[in-house]
Structure formats: structure tokens, C-alpha cells
Amino acid sequence: MYAGIDLGGTNIACAIGDAEGHIVAERSVPTHSHEGPSAVLDRIARLIREMAPRVDAVGMGLPGRVDREAGISQFLPNMPTQWRDVPVSQILRAPLQAPVYLLNDARLATLGELTFGGREDWLRKFGTVVFFTLGTGVGGGIVVEGKLRLGPWGAAGEVGHQTIIPDGLLCGCGNRGCLETVASAPALSGEGVRLMRSGLAPQLHQLVEGEASRITPQQMSAAALAGDAAVMEAIERVAAYLGIAIANIVSLLHPELVVLGGGMAQMGEVLLQPVRQQVVRRVGMFPAHGVRIEQSALGDRAGVMGGLALAARSGQV
């Protein structure tokens, strides 16, 4: 039995399962990241122990940069104290009596999708895939000829931090105008709040009973389908930015498959269709119709399932 952990700024997700991806227990608890690394790691150890008396290994995703070999977190930009040089694997190993393998959370989700996403035949045949996680941030992973590309810092595949708007909004990474600033869930929901308060989104207003904090990308796609033209326009704008980012990667790598995961991907075809149109329009050097752009089969579970895969492979990706 293995444990897969997906550490996020808001929640810690944990799954206990085997090397084939059969999950026997699953749970999510609040991160309370303001309490600092040791309290959060203590919570993770207790969570795993409550769910399984014993695990053989743990695979864990962290939202930022990690030193995989040393088992140390290096820079988690959205966590208080940014977790610089925290020996995560060592701290967790003692209470769990098992090795703990680390990977960036989006790369871990990519590994989950590759291993358990039902695309094995497809991968064997082609093998170059780009994965986007669309949520509070925009992360990703790039698989070239069947192998996850990590690069010297383990940071290759940061598809959300390509510049889309010169001198655009400030991004968490320090750059301006990254894809993440215009195509994340908060970016889209923020526009939803503005439209609702401007009286331009009556359907959305009804769906969330006028409460701005309840606006999510999924609510916005429901409002758009129910007739809010301004909300549809906002979604199409986000899809256009996302399409430009994907078209850039398609021109560079020509992957056979692009997978969109994370909470925002659950908007489905309302988001996917305009993204596909944009990619075909923006890739001029060859016909891009053959590049499949699909929603993740694993949804929110891609991270923890990647954790199971990482644990089962003893940390090898």
C-alpha cells in the first residue's frame, strides 16, 4: 500500500492505494498553511497514519520548487514562509517509517494522468503530451516521447508562466502578464464578480443568489449556457489566452495530445471548444486539427494518483 499526497495552499488531499491505482481510502483536510511547515507536516503524518496503519512509501506533490534527490522543499511561492529548505522527506519519514518522494504538484498530476489516465496505448504509439492544471494557479507538465521532462531545476513545464500580455498584471512568480494572471480560476471568477455587480450577468446573479464569494468558473459556465452573453464573452476571452499559450507549445513541440486538468477544466466544452478553435487559428505552419485537446480523465484525483505512481516507482519519474 502507498500514500499519495497533494499539498495545496487550501487543502491537503490524501489517497491510500496500490501500484495499479486502486484507491482504498481518500480524504481531504484543510492545510492551515499559516501555522507553518512543521504543523502542516505533522498534520500530513497524522492523516496518513489515521487512514492506513502502515504504508510502503509516500509520493507527495508540493506547490512549487523541490529538490527531489534531497527531499527538500525549495520555494513554495503561495505558502507563508515559502518553505525554503525544509527537509520534508526526512521530517515525514520518522513518524511514517516509510520513504517519502517529492515532486512539484503539477508534474505529479501529469504523472498521474500518464500512469492512470487510460491513455497507455496512445502513449505507446505517440508519447508527446502537454498537461495543464487550471486552478488557483496554472501549472503543467510536458512529456516528450513518453518521458516527463523535468529539467535541471525540476521546473520544466511551467506552462502557466509564459508571458501572454507584455506589462500585464503582476504574477506570483515575479513576472508580469503570465498566462496564470489571465486564465486562472481567480482571474475568471474575478471578472464574474465584476459583471454581476455591473448588472451584466442576471443568470449568474440568480445562480449564486448575489453572493460574490460563491462565483466559480463552473457557475459561470452554467450562467453562460443559461443566456448571460457577457459571461460567455469573459469565458471566451480566457479560452483565447489559453488557446494562444497552447498554440505556442504546439508550434514548438507538436504534441499529439494536450490534457486540461484542475478544477477549471470541469467547465468542459464551454471552455474546450473556443480553445480548440484558437489553437487551429494560431498554428500557421502546419495543420493543428490532429492535436487532441481533452479534459483530464482523473479530474481532481490526478495529483494523489500521481503520488501513488511516484511512491510505487520509488521516486523515479
Ligand SMILES: [Zn+2]
Ligand atoms: Zn508567472
